Amino acid sequence: TAGITQAPTSQILAAGRSMTLRCTQDMRHNAMYWYRQDLGLGLRLIHYSNTAGTTGKGEVPDGYSVSRANTDDFPLTLASAVPSQTSVYFCASSEGGHILNEQFFGPGTRLTVL
Amino acid sequence: EDQVTQSPEALRLQEGESSSLNCSYTVSGLRGLFWYRQDPGKGPEFLFTLYSAGEEKEKERLKATLTKKESFLHITAPKPEDSATYLCAVQAASNTGKLIFGQGTTLQVKP
Numbered sequence: 001t002a003g004i005t006q007a008p009t010s011q012i013l014a015a016g017r018s019m020t021l022r023c024t025q026d027m028r029h030n031a032m033y034w035y036r037q038d039l040g041l042g043l044r045l046i047h048y049s050n051t052a053g054t055t056g057k058g059e060v061p062d063g064y065s066v067s068r069a070n071t072d073d074f075p076l077t078l079a080s081a082v083p084s085q086t087s088v089y090f091c092a093s094s095e096g097g098h099i100l101n102e103q104f105f106g107p108g109t110r111l112t113v114l
Numbered sequence: 115e116d117q118v119t120q121s122p123e124a125l126r127l128q129e130g131e132s133s134s135l136n137c138s139y140t141v142s143g144l145r146g147l148f149w150y151r152q153d154p155g156k157g158p159e160f161l162f163t164l165y166s167a168g169e170e171k172e173k174e175r176l177k178a179t180l181t182k183k184e185s186f187l188h189i190t191a192p193k194p195e196d197s198a199t200y201l202c203a204v205q206a207a208s209n210t211g212k213l214i215f216g217q218g219t220t221l222q223v224k225p
Contacts, residue, residue, distance in 0.1 A: 042218060043213075045213070108155075
């Protein structure tokens with residue numbers, strides 16, 4: 001079982017360009033999450049989805065958008081990238097957003113915006 | 115405001131030298147506290163969930179404990195392969211499903 005896959009592994013992006021980070025899980029988990037991890041700031045929630053067809057804003061949603069068309073996929077889009085969005089992005093999933101259970105994380109995407 | 119603080123930021127130990135990592139939290143109604151391990155260049159890996167004060171969980175050389183204000187991750191006789199960043203996160207009753215992470219403690223165990 002692959003668990004959670006993310007693509008690309010890393011990317012260098014020019015400021016002002018758009019990009020979509022892909023996330024796919026094969027565990028049939030209801031809930032999915034996007035975090036960014038920055039040195040000294042830890043993991044911060046960007047957006048989440050408790051079930052297919054619904055999404056919600058996390059702690060740092062500005063400049064990002066998500067969609068949840070089906071259970072398995074949860075893409076994160078940067079419409080017009082800025083240097084402050086340089087970070088490592090992690091996708092995660094759990095069985096149910098309303099149930100207390102652990103989140104499983106993907107391997108991350110390292111994004112550099114120049 | 116819900117908050118999680120981990121200390122120390124970094125810890126260097128000799129192999130076999132036991133120690134503890136601290137996770138202090140302020141949250142409106144704790145539903146659960148999670149410990150994760152993160153190796154360089156990888157995503158966090160789940161270790162433990164603690165639900166209520168007084169609870170303890172163990173896995174190999176690691177033991178996690180929980181009080182009403184903090185959690186400790188005790189590492190007994192660590193080995194170099196225990197070197198990693200350890201993350202603490204809390205789920206508040208008001209934040210259904212969402213985790214609030216601390217900044218992590220980076221542990222280095224020297225042989």
